[in-house]
Amino acid sequence: MTKKEKNLNTNNKTFFIRVLQSLKRISPVYLIFVVIYAIVGYLNPNYRTFDGIFQFLRRSSPTVILAIGQMFVLVTGGFDLSVGSLISLVLFGSSILLGNDPANLGKTLAIIMGIGVLVGLINGSAVSYLKVPSFITTLGMLLLVKGAALYWVGGAPKGYFTENFRMFGRGYIENLPIVGRFPISLIVMLVIAIISYIIFHKTNFGKSVLAIGDNVRTSRLSGVNVRLVRLMTYVISSAFAVVSGVLIGGFGGISQTAGTGAEMQAISAAVLGGTALTGGKGSIPDTIFGALTLEAMFNLLNLLGLPKPYRDAIQGIIIVGAVAYGALSRRKDR
Amino acid sequence: MATTSIKTASNNHNWFKKTIRKIPPVYYFLVIVFVLFAILDQLFADGQMVSNPNIMMNIIIRSVALGIVAIGQTFVMIGASIDLSVTYVISITSVMSSYIMQGDPTKVPMAVIVVFILGAVVGLVNGLIITKLHVNSFIATLGTSLILKGMINASFANFAGEIPRSFELLGYGKIGPIPISILLLIALVAVGSFILERTKFGSHLYGVGGNMEVARLSGLRTDRVLIIAHILCSITAVLTGLFVVSRIRAGAPWIGPDGVYDLESIAATVIGGTALSGGRGDVWGTLAGVLIFGVLDTAFNQLGVNPYLKNILRGAIVVLAVASYTVRSKKDAS
Numbered sequence: 141m142t143k144k145e146k147n148l149n150t151n152n153k154t155f156f157i158r159v160l161q162s163l164k165r166i167s168p169v170y171l172i173f174v175v176i177y178a179i180v181g182y183l184n185p186n187y188r189t190f191d192g193i194f195q196f197l198r199r200s201s202p203t204v205i206l207a208i209g210q211m212f213v214l215v216t217g218g219f220d221l222s223v224g225s226l227i228s229l230v231l232f233g234s235s236i237l238l239g240n241d242p243a244n245l246g247k248t249l250a251i252i253m254g255i256g257v258l259v260g261l262i263n264g265s266a267v268s269y270l271k272v273p274s275f276i277t278t279l280g281m282l283l284l285v286k287g288a289a290l291y292w293v294g295g296a297p298k299g300y301f302t303e304n305f306r307m308f309g310r311g312y313i314e315n316l317p318i319v320g321r322f323p324i325s326l327i328v329m330l331v332i333a334i335i336s337y338i339i340f341h342k343t344n345f346g347k348s349v350l351a352i353g354d355n356v357r358t359s360r361l362s363g364v365n366v367r368l369v370r371l372m373t374y375v376i377s378s379a380f381a382v383v384s385g386v387l388i389g390g391f392g393g394i395s396q397t398a399g400t401g402a403e404m405q406a407i408s409a410a411v412l413g414g415t416a417l418t419g420g421k422g423s424i425p426d427t428i429f430g431a432l433t434l435e436a437m438f439n440l441l442n443l444l445g446l447p448k449p450y451r452d453a454i455q456g457i458i459i460v461g462a463v464a465y466g467a468l469s470r471r472k473d474r
Numbered sequence: 475m476a477t478t479s480i481k482t483a484s485n486n487h488n489w490f491k492k493t494i495r496k497i498p499p500v501y502y503f504l505v506i507v508f509v510l511f512a513i514l515d516q517l518f519a520d521g522q523m524v525s526n527p528n529i530m531m532n533i534i535i536r537s538v539a540l541g542i543v544a545i546g547q548t549f550v551m552i553g554a555s556i557d558l559s560v561t562y563v564i565s566i567t568s569v570m571s572s573y574i575m576q577g578d579p580t581k582v583p584m585a586v587i588v589v590f591i592l593g594a595v596v597g598l599v600n601g602l603i604i605t606k607l608h609v610n611s612f613i614a615t616l617g618t619s620l621i622l623k624g625m626i627n628a629s630f631a632n633f634a635g636e637i638p639r640s641f642e643l644l645g646y647g648k649i650g651p652i653p654i655s656i657l658l659l660i661a662l663v664a665v666g667s668f669i670l671e672r673t674k675f676g677s678h679l680y681g682v683g684g685n686m687e688v689a690r691l692s693g694l695r696t697d698r699v700l701i702i703a704h705i706l707c708s709i710t711a712v713l714t715g716l717f718v719v720s721r722i723r724a725g726a727p728w729i730g731p732d733g734v735y736d737l738e739s740i741a742a743t744v745i746g747g748t749a750l751s752g753g754r755g756d757v758w759g760t761l762a763g764v765l766i767f768g769v770l771d772t773a774f775n776q777l778g779v780n781p782y783l784k785n786i787l788r789g790a791i792v793v794l795a796v797a798s799y800t801v802r803s804k805k806d807a808s
Contacts, residue, residue, distance in 0.1 A: 268806075272800050275612055279736070283786075284789030291782035452621070456617040
């Protein structure tokens with residue numbers, strides 16, 4: 141086809157084709173989510189009620205928050221594999237800091253957030269300034285943070301969470317018109333989602349994150365402080381992991397394995413939402429629906445009676461499949 | 475007469491110099507680490523690290539498990555690839571072999587054949603995903619690792635089966651005063667070194683790792699080279715799995731992740747002088763990297779370091795050790 145013909149074609153495009161093409165630009169994750177949720181709702185009528193939908197969203201909120209944080213790092217072309225251990229540290233540490241006294245809540249939240257930011261700073265500095273590849277840095281931190289969590293509690297988590305700590309994860313705002321009750325964790329999730337949307341899609345910082353993932357050299361030449369921006373993405377990821385950990389503590393309570401494997405859920409969710417693991421591509425709404433899709437899949441696995449470990453296998457297939465699909469379609473474009 | 479003797483003398487001298495120069499610098503580092511911890515041991519513990527030959531032997535035996543798989547990791551890393559799935563290949567090998575053996579010596583050959591085939595298949599799949607689907611090696615092997623993890627945890631929850639007495643020979647047997655396991659490690663390092671330095675495949679691997687495009691343009695079947703490297707790596711993971719199961723007498727799903735073989739084999743390889751970007755490195759260097767980890771492990775035991783604190787130190791050491799190589803590189807990490 142010559143250039144002229146191509147131009148003619150685009151001019152002659154009907155309205156219908158244009159609509160189709162703009163639909164094509166919408167991530168397929170929304171369709172996948174609707175299909176899977178429909179199957180889940182078909183198998184279990186509970187999922188069709190307002191309360192059921194809120195339950196689902198409430199249970200998904202930690203994964204959503206974690207996935208958003210992870211997406212910031214993935215978009216720069218890195219990984220944060222330490223978030224799962226960080227959640228363990230948050231839960232184990234909170235059980236000690238709370239000391240079974242509700243009055244300690246403020247202090248506890250401040251300290252664990254401080255720890256989270258510190259972990260993010262270490263991850264980010266090692267990657268940005270020591271130039272250690274992110275998967276080695278964050279795998280090392282995974283080991284280190286998990287060790288720190290177990291060292292802190294002396295091998296096994298002790299105590300319990302006070303009610304006001306658990307409220308974030310399992311509390312509801314009661315007596316609302318129409319919907320009945322509204323989960324607090326969903327409010328936390330929405331606030332985080334809106335803030336991240338503004339940061340990622342509306343600010344210069346967000347554009348710098350994307351630019352780094354796309355091409356480090358050109359973004360540096362155009363004046364982006366590559367190292368600082370990269371560092372900040374790890375801080376965001378860690379801080380969101382802390383928030384996610386507090387929510388998980390709310391409905392799951394405390395257990396030895398809490399948080400284990402969360403990093404893979406976050407990566408799978410972000411990838412389902414179309415985030416490119418090679419960097420340079422990502423979107424907050426798509427990532428949120430990626431996380432919801434992953435959670436819907438887990439619910440489906442439960443309803444089908446498959447053992448929990450298959451979740452790992454599914455995540456593995458998602459990650460490899462999505463990346464292979466992306467790599468192959470990019471090659472076709474060339 | 476006189477001149478010839480002078481000639482041989484100078485030849486000898488040159489040969490000596492050449493050998494010295496051939497010793498990778500990491501061996502000096504190994505000696506420094508050993509001396510440092512031996513002094514700490516003298517000051518703060520019973521000082522048996524130097525005086526007790528059993529402890530020296532222990533350092534080496536501890537290094538065998540990591541050492542075998544690190545040889546494979548060196549191969550893939552020279553090819554500018556990486557293998558994170560070794561952890562679960564080790565787990566699957568240990569569980570499958572002891573499950574098939576069930577303490578029956580006649581079933582040993584069957585079990586060994588099955589796990590080797592399994593390992594080769596995993597390596598083949600890794601290689602195919604990386605070369606044919608063009609998925610980044612880190613993501614591909616992370617994905618296969620998750621899939622293996624899901625499968626193994628869905629099928630086994632605890633120790634499965636047991637190995638017959640005769641199979642313990644691999645872990646505990648001795649030829650004269652020297653443990654078989656150490657001979658195995660040395661033999662494998664020698665074979666690995668021979669393959670890398672003396673065979674066509676070895677030089678092709680360096681070529682592929684150094685510059686994939688140049689290697690392809692000069693007519694190498696780059697895909698095939700990488701796939702073979704991945705199969706070899708998985709097979710070394712199988713050998714490690716067999717060695718570990720012969721030491722602890724029964725396989726369990728957590729054997730791989732507990733040993734952190736993925737991260738530590740990569741770290742040992744990097745410390746041993748293999749470039750993260752590929753194209754450079756050798757197995758003798760890796761052996762020194764592995765021995766450094768062995769020394770640290772034994773020294774921590776001698777000094778009575780808390781096991782959780784040990785993990786904190788391990789994580790920090792891995793990151794800092796890799797950082798000492800990457801910090802000078804001009805390229806940014808991601």
